[in-house]
Amino acid sequence: MSNQTTAPLTPSSTGQLSSPSGTAEAALPVDHLAYWKAGFRELKTFRGHSHGVWSVAYAPDGQTIVSGGVDRYVRIWDIETGRLLRSLRGHTADIRALVFTPDGRTLASGSEDRTIRLWNPKTGEPTKLLFTRYDHNVCSLSLSPDGLMLARGSHNKDIKIWEVTTGTDLMTLLGKDQYDHHWSVCVAFSPDGVHLASGSDIGKIRIWEVLPSGEEKILHNGHWEETAEDSTETRGFFIEDDGGFQKPMEFWIGAMVFTPDAKMLITGSRDNTIRFFEMPTMNELRVVRGHNGWVRSLVVSPDGKVLISAGDDNTIRFWDIATGRNFRTDKTHSGAVRGIALSPDGLRLASASWDRTVKLWEGGVEPAE
Numbered sequence: 001m002s003n004q005t006t007a008p009l010t011p012s013s014t015g016q017l018s019s020p021s022g023t024a025e026a027a028l029p030v031d032h033l034a035y036w037k038a039g040f041r042e043l044k045t046f047r048g049h050s051h052g053v054w055s056v057a058y059a060p061d062g063q064t065i066v067s068g069g070v071d072r073y074v075r076i077w078d079i080e081t082g083r084l085l086r087s088l089r090g091h092t093a094d095i096r097a098l099v100f101t102p103d104g105r106t107l108a109s110g111s112e113d114r115t116i117r118l119w120n121p122k123t124g125e126p127t128k129l130l131f132t133r134y135d136h137n138v139c140s141l142s143l144s145p146d147g148l149m150l151a152r153g154s155h156n157k158d159i160k161i162w163e164v165t166t167g168t169d170l171m172t173l174l175g176k177d178q179y180d181h182h183w184s185v186c187v188a189f190s191p192d193g194v195h196l197a198s199g200s201d202i203g204k205i206r207i208w209e210v211l212p213s214g215e216e217k218i219l220h221n222g223h224w225e226e227t228a229e230d231s232t233e234t235r236g237f238f239i240e241d242d243g244g245f246q247k248p249m250e251f252w253i254g255a256m257v258f259t260p261d262a263k264m265l266i267t268g269s270r271d272n273t274i275r276f277f278e279m280p281t282m283n284e285l286r287v288v289r290g291h292n293g294w295v296r297s298l299v300v301s302p303d304g305k306v307l308i309s310a311g312d313d314n315t316i317r318f319w320d321i322a323t324g325r326n327f328r329t330d331k332t333h334s335g336a337v338r339g340i341a342l343s344p345d346g347l348r349l350a351s352a353s354w355d356r357t358v359k360l361w362e363g364g365v366e367p368a369e
Contacts (some may be wrong), residue, residue: 032301032346036308036318036363037327043348044082044360048075052354055339057098057107059121062343065350066107066121067358068095069338074109076121079348079360086124090117096139098339101147106164108150110138116152118164128167132160140186145193149210153187159198161210171214173198175206188256188265195280197258197265200224203251205267207282220282223251223269255298255309259321266321268295268309276324290317290326296338302346310337316351316361332359 051070058065064085068074074088074095093112100107100121107121114135118128130150140153149170151161157180159173173184173196186199189210195217196208203223209215252270259266264285265277274295276286293312300307300321307319316337318328335354342349349361 030303030346031305032303033305033320035347036301036306038363038365040318040328040330040361040363041366042332042359043362044079046075046077046082046084046358046360047356048077048084048087049073049356049358052335052356053338053352053358054094054096055098056341056350056352056358057100058341058343058348058350060100060102060104060344062345062348064121065341065358065360066098066100067339067350067352068098068109068111069352070094072111074098074107074119076124077358088119088124088126090126091115093137096137097141097152099141099143099150101143101164102145103147106147108141108143108164110141110152110154112137112139114138114154116141116150116162118167130162130167130169132169135160136183142187142189142196144189144210145191149189151187151189151196153183153185153198155183155185157181157183159184159187159196159208161196161214173208173214173216175219176216177219186253186256186267188258190258190262190265190279191260192262194262197256197267199253199256199267199269201249201252203249203253203269203271205253205256205265205277205282207265207280217280218282220277222267223253223271223273223275225251252294254294254296254311257298257300257307259300259304260302261304264321266298266300266307268298268311270294272311274298274307274309274319276321286324288319288324288326290319290329291315293336296336297340299340299342299349301342302344308340308342308349310340310351312336312338314353316340316349330361333357 053069056067076085091111097110107119116130136155138154183201184198205220205222207218255268291311295311297310316330333353339352
């Protein structure tokens with residue numbers, strides 16, 4: 001990847017990176033804050049989806065990206081040539097979430113058809129189908145750091161965790177409040193594998209101990225704000241006859257991400273805010289505002305210095321995690337940006353949009369012609 005030579009390779013205490021290209025300079029520490037402040041430009045646009053794109057994921061080897069959306073195909077793209085390598089067919093509704101195992105041998109896709117499908121991304125062969133009898137729309141997937149456990153967030157109140165290699169249903173996480181029927185729509189494993197965070201449709205956040213107990217450790221109000229006439233018991237009741245909500249869920253959690261050191265959880269919501277919480281206490285550290293629409297996707301650079309967010313306001317925004325400042329906003333997409341993914345070395349960004357495109361970006365100083 002020739003673009004890596006253009007990065008301002010300033011020493012960093014934590015940003016030691018390796019690159020698929022294996023070149024000497026690529027192994028130098030990169031200050032991602034300096035890199036993304038130095039520039040931002042579009043490298044490629046991948047066209048092929050016939051409808052909006054929900055999700056994008058970067059292969060661990062940095063050679064391909066995958067995308068999925070309303071047209072129900074998982075599409076695999078070659079990064080260097082921009083070619084569509086294959087379209088994986090099987091889902092019967094919107095594909096909402098995509099994740100690779102760390103070894104790159106398995107790709108998981110979660111869909112509104114209530115199933116999770118596991119694929120061999122090299123051959124395109126489906127390997128497993130994960131679902132339970134009472135499942136509803138799958139809208140979030142997260143892998144444990146070792147790639148052995150897969151958690152799903154959905155239009156259910158429970159969180160299911162599967163063993164990836166065998167497809168075994170390992171555990172079901174259920175909150176302590178048996179009367180709380182709100183959906184656990186968003187999930188994220190912590191980088192140390194100790195905790196799982198989940199966000200609900202009304203904006204509340206739970207922190208779970210995954211192993212050995214599967215126990216709810218903290219229930220935090222998160223983005224949710226109670227008002228006098230609007231308590232949690234009466235909010236957002238689903239009306240089957242109407243096929244809609246009694247009240248809009250204005251605090252719905254759209255995205256969750258941990259910093260690489262697992263010391264901070266960052267969440268984005270339909271209330272347009274991004275919130276920073278200290279782990280494992282869940283003390284709120286900061287609220288940042290800038291998006292004018294639902295915050296749908298969050299990623300953090302490998303050195304933990306940069307937060308990148310995307311939302312329904314068609315923007316991609318870059319934030320300095322240390323200060324909470326928004327230092328770059330891109331408005332290239334003509335539709336909501338529903339998914340973003342960083343390359344393993346943190347030097348490229350892929351974005352998936354409702355404008356039916358997937359775009360690839362890089363930072364750093366513009367290379368000389």
